[in-house]
Amino acid sequence: MAICAWGTDAFAQEWKLESNISQRVLYSDNLLLSRDREIETVGFITTPALHLERNSPTSQIAFDGRFEFAEYIDHSEFNSQDQLLDLRVDQALSERAALRLGAGFTHDTTLKSEQDVTGRFLDDSIEFVSWNVGPGFAYRLTPVDEMVVRGSYRETTYYDTDEKTDYQYFGPAMDFRHQLNELEAVTATIGATRFIPDEPGNDYTDTISTLFGYSYQSSERFSISGGVGAAYSMRHEDPGRDTDDLGFRLKFNMNYELSEQTSVRVALSHDNEPSGDGDQVVRNRATIGFNHQLTPLTTARLNIDYADNVDVIGSEGDQTSDEGTSRYTSVRPAVAWQLTEDWSLEAQYRFRYRLFDDDGGDAMSNSVFLTLQYNFPTWAGTGF
Numbered sequence: 001m002a003i004c005a006w007g008t009d010a011f012a013q014e015w016k017l018e019s020n021i022s023q024r025v026l027y028s029d030n031l032l033l034s035r036d037r038e039i040e041t042v043g044f045i046t047t048p049a050l051h052l053e054r055n056s057p058t059s060q061i062a063f064d065g066r067f068e069f070a071e072y073i074d075h076s077e078f079n080s081q082d083q084l085l086d087l088r089v090d091q092a093l094s095e096r097a098a099l100r101l102g103a104g105f106t107h108d109t110t111l112k113s114e115q116d117v118t119g120r121f122l123d124d125s126i127e128f129v130s131w132n133v134g135p136g137f138a139y140r141l142t143p144v145d146e147m148v149v150r151g152s153y154r155e156t157t158y159y160d161t162d163e164k165t166d167y168q169y170f171g172p173a174m175d176f177r178h179q180l181n182e183l184e185a186v187t188a189t190i191g192a193t194r195f196i197p198d199e200p201g202n203d204y205t206d207t208i209s210t211l212f213g214y215s216y217q218s219s220e221r222f223s224i225s226g227g228v229g230a231a232y233s234m235r236h237e238d239p240g241r242d243t244d245d246l247g248f249r250l251k252f253n254m255n256y257e258l259s260e261q262t263s264v265r266v267a268l269s270h271d272n273e274p275s276g277d278g279d280q281v282v283r284n285r286a287t288i289g290f291n292h293q294l295t296p297l298t299t300a301r302l303n304i305d306y307a308d309n310v311d312v313i314g315s316e317g318d319q320t321s322d323e324g325t326s327r328y329t330s331v332r333p334a335v336a337w338q339l340t341e342d343w344s345l346e347a348q349y350r351f352r353y354r355l356f357d358d359d360g361g362d363a364m365s366n367s368v369f370l371t372l373q374y375n376f377p378t379w380a381g382t383g384f
Contacts, residue, residue: 012056012382012383013054013055013056013382013383014053014054014055014056014380014381014382015052015053015054015379015380015381015382015383016051016052016053016055016378016379016380017050017051017052017053017378017379017380018050018051018052018375018376018378019048019049019050019051019375019376020048020049020050020373020374020375020376021046021047021048021049021373021374021376022046022047022049022371022372022373022374023044023045023046023047023371023372023373024044024045024046024047024369024370024371024372025042025043025044025369025370025371026042026043026044026045026367026368026369026370027041027042027043027367027368028040028041028043028365028366028367028368029365029366029367030363030364030365030366031043031072031075031078031111031365032111032122032123032124032125033121033352033354033363033364033365034121034122034123034363035121035361035362035363036121036123037123038363039075041072041073041074041075041078042072042073043070043071043072043073043078044070044071044072045068045069045070045071046068046069047066047067047068047069048066048067049064049065049066049067050063050064050065051063051064052064058091058092059089059090059091059092060088060089060090061087061088061089061090062087062088063085063086063087063088064085064086064087065083065084065085065086066083066084066085067081067082067083067084068080068081068082068083068084068108068112069081069082070082070112077124077125078109078111078125080108080109080111080112080125080127082106082107082108082109082112083105083106083107084104084105084106084107084108085104085105085106086102086103086104087101087102087103087104088101088102089101089102095140096139096140096141097137097138097139097140098137098138098139099135099136099137099138100135100136100137100138100148100150101133101134101135101136102132102133102134102136103131103132103133103134104130104131104132105129105130105131106128106129106130106131107127107128107129108127108128108130109125109126109127109128110122110125110126110128110164111125113128114330115130115276116275116276116277117305117307117328117354118281118283118307118308118309118326118327118328119275119276119277119326120163120277120326121354121356121361121363122163124161124163126158126159126160126161126163126164127158127159127160128156128157128158128159128164128276129156129157129159130154130155130156130157131154131155132152132153132154132155133152133153134150134151134152134153135150135151136148136149136150136151137149137150144178144179144180145176145177145178145179146176146177147174147175147176147177148174148175148176148177149172149173149174150172150173150174150175151170151171151172151173152169152170152171152173152193153168153169153170154168154169154170154274155167155168155169156274156276158276164276164277165197165198165199165276165277165278166197166198166276167195167196167197167198167274167275167276167278168194168195168196168198169193169194169195169196169274169280170193170194171191171192171193171194171207172191172192173189173190173191173192174189174190174191175187175188175189176188176189183216183217183218184214184215184216185214185215186212186213186214186215187211187212187213187214187215187227188210188211188212188213189209189210189211189212189213189227189229190208190209190210191208191209191210192206192207192208192209193206193207193209193272194206194207195207195274195280197278197279199278201237201238201239202236202238203235203236203237203238204235204236205233205234205235205236205279205280206233206234206236207231207232207233207234207272207280208231208232209229209230209231209232209249209272210229210230210231210249211227211228211229211249211251212227212228212229213225213226213227213228213251214226214227220257221256221257222255222256222257223253223254223255223256224253224254224255225251225252225253225254226250226251226252226253227249227250227251227252228248228249228250228251229248229249230246230247230248230249231246231247231248231249231271231272232244232245232246233245233246233247233272233280235280245311247272247282247311248270249270249271249272250268250269250270250271251268251269251271252266252267252268252269253265253266253267253268254266254267260293261292261293261294262290262291262292262293263290263291264288264289264290264291265287265288265289266286266287266288266289267285267286267287268285268286268287269283269284269285270282270283270284270285270312271283281309282309282310282311283307283308283309284306284307284308284309284310284312285305285306285307286304286305286306286307287303287304287305287306288303288304289301289302289303289304290302290303294335297337297338297339298335298336298337298338299335299336300333300334300335301332301333301334301335301336302331302332302333302334303330303331303332303334304329304330304331304332305328305329305330305332306327306328306329306330307327307328308325308326308327308328309325309326310325324356324357325356325357326354326355326356326357327354327355327357328352328353328354329352329353329354330350330351330352330353331350331351332348332349332350332351333348333349334346334347334348334349335347335348342374342375342376343372343373343374343375344372344373344375345370345371345372345373346369346370346371346373347368347369347370348368348369348370348371349366349367349368349369350365350366350367350368350369351364351365351366351367352364352365352367353365
């Protein structure tokens with residue numbers, strides 16, 4: 001719904017602001033997914049959110065903000081007020097060149113975040129702040145060839161705990177894409193990163209990685225992409241203890257609309273990732289999602305996530321955190337109803353399971369969520 005506007009011009013910007021607020025009620029029989037401290041509770045999470053866009057013939061800017069206020073009955077120590085912000089900018093400099101920028105800020109807790117799903121068991125909710133920035137420069141070499149030079153920096157800080165380790169993670173990368181035809185393309189990436197945990201001494205891990213890929217999109221209903229490559233890591237520990245490891249990288253993504261009512265998406269990865277456990281670790285991740293339109297106003301969903309920290313062919317065997325080999329699984333069926341044009345309701349069940357192979361310790365959690373959301377009218381218009 002457009003409810004405000006400014007004068008139009010050939011160079012005018014198009015603005016759009018979307019916002020909503022949701023109220024989630026949850027029940028969990030093991031809130032922390034802990035094997036030693038199983039907490040049964042009811043919680044309430046209130047989340048206002050907004051999405052702001054500004055588009056023009058030469059630039060696109062998008063900003064997303066989400067603010068979560070969580071309260072738990074009889075467990076006020078887990079209450080939190082969190083913020084999640086994301087910014088994306090694409091500015092064309094000419095017909096061939098463009099500047100790109102991505103940035104994010106997260107103020108959250110380990111209770112709600114799954115950034116370290118293969119990390120150690122925690123018996124408390126730990127507050128953390130993580131921010132990242134990723135500038136890039138894209139240049140079209142030919143009508144079918146594009147090169148992108150980019151960098152990235154991430155910093156994560158944990159508060160009032162000795163169970164997590166602050167870290168920095170940064171480095172440059174270069175991407176190349178060659179369009180074979182209207183449907184197919186080949187890609188290549190080379191990059192370098194440094195992982196620095198905030199620990200005594202001068203410890204760090206340098207990684208040089210490559211990825212060679214292929215993508216195919218036959219229509220808006222089907223797309224597939226993937227790549228394989230290698231990662232060579234050099235870990236330095238004071239005083240003068242250096243080790244190295246050679247492993248492989250894997251990325252795979254598929255989106256397929258089986259019919260007008262049913263869609264499926266699959267994502268697989270095997271890659272190095274930073275960790276709040278004080279190490280850079282190798283993680284395998286798998287995600288499968290199904291959506292089915294039961295009626296014009298009712299949708300059924302199923303999401304399955306799996307992660308472990310096993311480096312299956314690394315030259316030094318498993319490259320895991322100091323806590324050992326961990327496996328994590330989440331299964332989330334849900335049903336959503338569009339009650340009116342502005343109101344929606346979703347009921348979701350979530351099962352989580354975590355296992356540490358080294359000692360056989362495991363934990364599981366059952367949770368139920370009911371989320372009511374209201375979408376405010378959209379503000380749209382043109383300006384400068």
